[in-house]
Amino acid sequence: MNSRGCILIVDDEDDLRNLMARVLELEDFTVYTASTPAQAFNILENKPVEVVVSDVRLEVANGLDLIPEYKQKKPFAEIIMLTAYGNIPDGVNSIKRGAFDYLTKGDDNIRIVPVVEKALEKARISTQLFKLEADTPVTGFDAVIGESPALKSAIKLATRVAGSDLSVLLTGETGTGKEVFANAIHHASKRNKKPFMALNCSALGKELLESELFGHVKGSFTGATGDKTGFFEAAAGGTLFLDEIGEMSLDLQAKLLRVLETSMYYMVGSTKEKKADVRIIAATNRDLLTEAEAGNFRLDLYYRLSTFVVELPPLNKRGDDVIILAEYFVKQAAGRMGMAVPKFSKALINALKQHAWKGNLRELKNVMERALILCDSGELDVELLPQDFNGGHGGAALVRPNATVDLASLEKDHIANMLAFTGGNKTRTADILGIGIATLYRKIQEYGI
Template sequence: MERILIVDDEHSMREFLEIMLTQEGYGVTLAGDGRQACDLLDREAFDLVVTDIRMKDVNGLDVLKKAKAVDPNAVVVLISAFATAETAVEAMKEGAYDYIPKPFKVNEFKKIVREALASRQPSPDAPEDATTGRRKHFDLLVGESPQMRKVYDFIRRVAATRSNILISGESGTGKELVARAVHRLSDRKEKPFVVINCAGIPENLIESELFGYKKGAFTGAAADKEGLFDVANGGTVFLDEVGELTPAIQVKLLRVIQERTYTAVGGTEEKRVDVRFISATNKDLEEEVIAKKFREDLYFRLNVIHIHMPPLREREGDLPLLAQHFLERYSRELGKDIRKVSAYAMDILKQYAFPGNVRELENIIERSVALETSNIVLPESLTLSNLQRDRERMNRRRTDLGPEGIDLEKVLGQMEGEYIIKAMRLAHGKKQRAAELLGISMRSLRYRMSKLGLG
């Protein structure tokens, strides 16, 4: 049984946490103040310490330091009223696992406890990436949502064939990674994986890029040059943004696929080529075919097998895994010691629609790792222009009134609480400044806070 030490000077809170965690099957020990907690830490070992920050004499920060002194790997979670948000940040720097803002929801609390305990004991059964502790499929793809599991299954089934594959999906959903996974799993894996960015090569160059050229084929062609198909022979060609191919190139490509031969620019000799084509597009290629912008015959040749990548916002549960994956990667690359995305920051990310999908998440995490000064990603270091806009939209949507009606008092109370918490955070816990930010008097702020149980 995992043992948890609860430290809180408030009797009702201790009792509440004890009942809740005991029901969850944990062994719970209680301490009514910091001094008692330090004594216990000297005598007994705990898997997790959960402590209130604000206590008389020996406070939560002292308990944290004590726990770390006894065992550097101790896992400590702090409970903070927002007035102590600054202390909570300091606690993160001292090596706390996370802090739980008061008031909290029971489920959030249980979740953080589970995660904190898991951080101490990585599950032994799943094959894991040694450096991140998270499972990577085909050594490339992170995510355990049902949609992604389907994609993994599909990759496994089609990799061994030589059928051409078309991967569709919004920008940043991982299309190129899937293509690489297929190649890696196929019997072509020892041969090259060649990426051709169909949007990036100018029309007049694409032919010589793809097929190579002969000496003297055009001004400047001083010697024979190999094309990408020469390089890719026996391997996989990844046609990225295939919807951007011009009609002239579409014809030439169709010939390569049908005849499996091509001719260098300025050459006469027909060369044989054996490649598998994997194409990717964020357009609706079928629509392009209907609009006569993309050749139907080429479309059918490329789209023998179709894989669709779901947008990130529809992948239940992948966001935290991916966020942690990128966090660890950039933390390592940038030489920082940031271990976790705080619960606050994760909440904000969860509300976001990620129009740029995984790539956008990766950029957001990279930036916040660069900006973050504590050892946990806090909301302040999430620089999110779109994110902000999205949240505002979400908030506006809240005013929708459906046939099932709403509880106006409750909704208004929630909004009030959120604004107050935001203001208090911005004001670093200074009530006078928070009241100014909210355009109300100190008295009114105090009243509202106590009414909402935020005092």
């Protein structure tokens, strides 16, 4: 069975130390024990400890004085201090010195597991945010944010196939981060020194999509005033990511199948074959086998693409990842807006964990950016969430109340709110949203904003 996390218990009372270790081991934690600070420091230097449970009154040292030393050895580990019965000042001083929480010896046995779980969650969030804020650009699977078993399982599969040249099909609901995953596979592959190109098959009509994929020669159609390089050529030696592959027309599917089988293609309007040297990663939120059986997708192309399938879990199956991601989106948006990064209230954290997240990461990003805009204090609270959030437990009337999430409406409202926030400054709005100015203008026209 996989370990839920690594815990270090530091206590010079053998019976109590062994009892706590047994309790945590029964809950599938990996537990290390130490009776002296020297033993504890040695373990911290050599083991992946995430939470330290330490007695305040050790025979050879004051546990409160050890808190900064524990942190020095493991900066992102969280510390839980054990105090004697009725010794409230020790507990308060522990927190003042940087401990996550404190437990009363012999009186808090039922609390130890939930407190350790919360400390573990905070330690992992801190570790993730540190990675994301590091000066070195985060690439590969380090850029895939989250710690949940469902996500780790998908990463494990993708890591196995990354080193090969096999085509990969990413499946899952809309907004689960398929392009980030595709990029991670590319960066973990032998093609990582060459381009990663992404093309959304649903965003373009048949003729334009064909031209974007294969390129065209001058005079091949009205408006073709010169030769155009296609994605297959631009991504030479690298990876071509085809998002929403299920939206591609059947005749264009046939041409894509030929490329996969022969590595050859024609530019639009040309009779000269060109060689394609790309790895294909495709993505869809549809059941392509069902679509193929209904005549909407080529069965032969499905089998060619689905050599290796990786299913991305929806956000509502990823547990505490929602908080890690929410923190990340808020930090990103605050940086773009020049705002201080607010804390999360406990009520907000509970609401985020309980929400269905039908729009997945995209919905979470929009909700958190909207909350940040409305925040006029140092804390994000549940009142800043949309009114229909968690069945009506939010407070900010920014989205039309609906029983289900309409992603288009969510995006439209979010863009409108950002434009209002920037006083109609489209350049700044595009920058805050993290999209190009041309994309913003297209969205404004598309949604009639």
